[in-house]
Amino acid sequence: MRIVSLAGGIGGARFLRGLRSAAPDAEITVIGNTGDDITLFGLRVCPDLDTVMYTLGGGINEEQGWGRTGESHVVKDELAAYGMEPQWFGLGDKDIATHIVRTQMLNAGYPLSAITEALCARWQPGVRLIPMTDDRAETHVVINDEQGRRAVHFQEWWVRLRASVPAEQIVLVGADDAKPAPGVIEALDEADVVILPPSNPVVSIGTILQIPGIREAVEKKTVVGVSPIIGGAPVRGMADACLTAIGVETSAQAVLELYGSRLLDGWLVAEEDEGVALEGVRVVARPLLMTDPQATADIARAALELAR
């Protein structure tokens, strides 16, 4: 069986670990969100790709959900001692090595997709991880605070401001000119099923779907989504702030309608959200909390069953 999954960071990565365990013989291709990517201190950082790679490769800080286990912050502290900004992004030493390798390869002319493959050669995530695009398409957020109305990089809103300032608009800068990375459309065309993990529907899944050609290729397939909203609140993260920014309610029903029946064939919701419905989409209710690997595998298994 060939499965394609679109994925953001923490939630997506954890779900993928469950999916890999629920379908050990499947060929899984993961299309990763790169809208959150940022250049810090001259180093190219791809938070979502790395979270997927570290989580599936056994290097993730489990408690935190992102970054490396046993991480130190010597370089970050030294950069701060030099007065370097920004200081709000938690770059760990082990993580920095990944960014150094990536940046060096980018400067040598390699596309991000080839670099991601090279990095995965070490991590052996057990899935094929492809960035959504090799082109630069960055999520920016329009905010209006005491400094006035302005667009900031997604990470500044998400990490520095912790999404505490309302987003007036969320824009994927560069989306129109971006092409899907090599292998993305091919993987979708050959897929038996496409799974949307409980990733952020706006700035993760929504971002990937904005790359020209990807939404159309996904719509042709049997697609099952796992609701990232349980009982009116995001399972984790701040998806509510993103949904509010695009005028969508924080509910399993509203996200189902946002994705719509052209995209989705099945929608997995939590038991407390039973009753959610949309014509043309089969909705099934199951326990959706990814409390441990076993529970997560059960969710993935339910999604695959729903696809059949």
Added chain:
Amino acid sequence: MRIVSLAGGIGGARFLRGLRSAAPDAEITVIGNTGDDITLFGLRVCPDLDTVMYTLGGGINEEQGWGRTGESHVVKDELAAYGMEPQWFGLGDKDIATHIVRTQMLNAGYPLSAITEALCARWQPGVRLIPMTDDRAETHVVINDEQGRRAVHFQEWWVRLRASVPAEQIVLVGADDAKPAPGVIEALDEADVVILPPSNPVVSIGTILQIPGIREAVEKKTVVGVSPIIGGAPVRGMADACLTAIGVETSAQAVLELYGSRLLDGWLVAEEDEGVALEGVRVVARPLLMTDPQATADIARAALELAR
């Protein structure tokens, strides 16, 4: 009093600490060797400038003579885990932060001299540290081993091969087109005395003197050199391997003749080298081992007295 000193790495840096303590009221300008600079993993590394900066700024690993005190090597180990080469250069985590700042500023278009000034704003070395040039002039070494006759970067010969393969030739690639960094010639023109510390006469002092215009500016001044050779052996480092490469004996006499009487006015040798002489140069013998800060200051004081 205005003092200019040309300096390499460990020996030069230690001597400068003594000079600063021997002449606390002097304005000291240090012209640093950048022929050893190398780009590793996309990061620009300036070993000699950093050794001077860390030593005078109180951040040096005293036992080792280079690198930072309390250093860790997380990034280096991770780069090795990715299979990245070279693995023979000991990049520490604290040190890497310096290289990240430098590289980011270089990529933003700042010249190395401005960057060095910015880095020194943190370290407060108590001297003005200027790279010999903002241009790229790199020391390469022609060797002939089982891989055949070829030129390697100085660091590969020095650090990886530990100068165990004889150097057939030592070339400063790019020297002809390099210009002294802003402030170098001005500092020399305004200097009351120029001091050559016991740095490597070939790949440190000799390299600096190869940048067009510097030798001429130095020759105009009262110049006192401190012999890096005591009793036929380098005080530390592998200066003998470099001297041999250019056909010069490893002795205080031979280095005196290498510098010559056009350059030097005074030559400070160790007591065991008493008798060394060259017409036009005043030679004085003193204890030259930089065993501690006090002994080092005494050597610097003797050099300044010789200049008077």
